[in-house]
Amino acid sequence: MDAIEDELRNFTKVVFIVSLSLTYCYFISSRIPKGKPRLLSVLPVIYILTSFPLTLSSFFLQFYSALCIVWLANFKLVLFALGKHDNISALLDFILVIAFPIKIKAFQHNTNKESPTTSNTGSKCAFKLGLAFVINAFIWSISVLLYVLYKEHISSMNPIVVVHILYSTRMHFGIQIQFALVAALSKLLTGKELEPQFNNPHLSTSLGNFWSKRWNLMINKSLKSLIHEPIRSLFTPVLGRRWAIHPAILATFVVSGLMHELIPFYVGRTRPTWEVLWFFIINGLCVTIEVEIKKKASKSGWKLHPIISTPLTVGFVMATAIWLCYAELIHCGADVREIKEYGALVDYVKHRLRIA
Structure with a gap:
């Protein structure tokens, strides 16, 4: 019981410092010109956020703080330094959008009354x-x-x-x-x-459809803005826009794999074995191959029916994930720790209810 209460106190401190750091970004960094000057102003915050999972001992909190704070929040801060997220007017909205895997939906202002169909x-x-x-x-x-x-x-x-x-x-x-x-x-x-965070990934009709339009859309948007689009623009003068998509896809998957490698490090405090990175490299290579196959198939008017393509797509992703994606977490005992934490949390809640 004492261990859980200590961890909750540590987590409360983390939440407070994250909120304070993002408040600084909202009031101070937002007034600095975008680009290098603003990026320099948020670098101390990025450093602070990167260290937070090391202060926690719970697998659950380490995993999600590494995913949402170290990865997603820091990526969003870089985008903020480049001029994105400037349109968020409220402090609470800014903190939640940066710290959480969410995006506020942009509405079109329409003076007409909503129709019954809508x-x-x-x-x-x-x-x-x-x-x-x-x-x-x-x-x-x-x-x-x-x-x-x-x-x-x-x-x-x-x-x-x-x-x-x-x-x-x-x-x-x-x-x-x-x-x-x-x-x-x-x-x-x-x-x-x-905005939706996932879009029925079990209905994916291709690997490109799974990774770009259905799975973890919040991380996908950050990777697209920060990695895919700049890399494609960089290679377009050399390869042309048609072929520049391939290094952009591969770079996006490599960066995603490297960021995923941070999670087992924070959870297990072990050196990476690169199994997660290989999972993303394999999927990235398959996506690039799939892009070319679909282009050739569309010219000939040939298209694989979703009844066939969907189980093939989902099966491939699940098979490679089972083989590689979560192997490092299992190696460091994260699967066992997680179950123990669920049991400990249930016991803690029961204990607190009895006291109340």
């Missing part, structure tokens, strides 16, 4: 989002239960393969659940509509 569409979208969250939570809870049962009763048979499958499933759906909860909290605090 209203019905909005209701249906809200229902679908709620249903997706319930399904993700159900599958995640089943994967956790199966993992616990497997480790307790039959782990001696062939632990590594089954552990990788169950852990990959748990992480795949768990990330979507956590992001959805963060979005719900942000919407409650700001009262504003947010």
